[in-house]
Amino acid sequence: MSTDYQQAREALGARLRELRLSAAGGRLTGPQLAERLGWVHSKVYKLEGGRQTATGDDLRAWAKAVGQPHTAEELLARLRGFESHIRSWRRQLAAGHRPVQDTWNTAVDQATVIHAWEEAVIPGMLQTADYARHIFLRYADLHGTARDTDDAVRARMQRQAWLYQGGRKFRALVWEAALHALVCPPSVLVAQLDRLAGTIGMDTVELGIVPLGASLKVPTANGFWVLDERLVIAEDWHAELWLDDQETVGSYLRVWRTLRESAVYGADAQNVISRVRRGLHPRA
Known part of the structure; x- marks a missing residue:
């Protein structure tokens, strides 16, 4: 923290x-x-x-x-x-995005199992450098903060080394809407979807895609991460929340497990990603 x-x-x-x-x-x-x-x-x-x-x-x-x-x-x-x-974006981003990424890296490095839900973007742990760069630029413009984009991208890419360490598990759920979101040029999104598809089958990654047409028991709402069932990190437009009381952590895990019931995995997840990618290819 x-x-x-x-x-x-x-x-x-x-x-x-x-x-x-x-x-x-x-x-x-x-x-x-x-x-x-x-x-x-x-x-x-x-x-x-x-x-x-x-x-x-x-x-x-x-x-x-x-x-x-x-x-x-x-x-x-x-x-x-x-x-x-304390965790308002105004305060956190005063020195740019790199310090925020460094804080995340420390928290993630201490975790063994991570549950993530993202409804609007590809999870940072699975992003390509080009996709991450465009995300950081969008938020720097939104918040009027310093553009330390290259340093922030390097820090986010360093965090992905976690995925290649044995005994760890990244359980990610992504809403299909995030696969369509053109927060970057189509060619960058195509490469990002290829990267996402390539993580299916990794022993440290369990990737579920919630199709747009899936029946939902709860609204998709905002993205959040749960680290080792002890810490929740959730984002809103004004702030990032770090929550560690067990009742709150339990609530977020219940939401994650409920959303998981609507997700597809393996070959079915590959098919969703491929379908979205085919729609983008002509404009890439």
């Missing part, structure tokens, strides 16, 4: 510890507080150490358990502050 984000989590954790030590009726140990809350005591120390992001319910329960319910609003304000602003 970014330094600012982590510092904010640690500051909130320090405040939680302060409230525990100044609890009404006398200071509480971590295990004592955990017992009051019905938690495993390790959760208390993770929250206090800034190693886990508290939920709103966690903070309300903490304030009540230490006999200081009036502090709940203060704690919630702290949480809202760093959740809604």
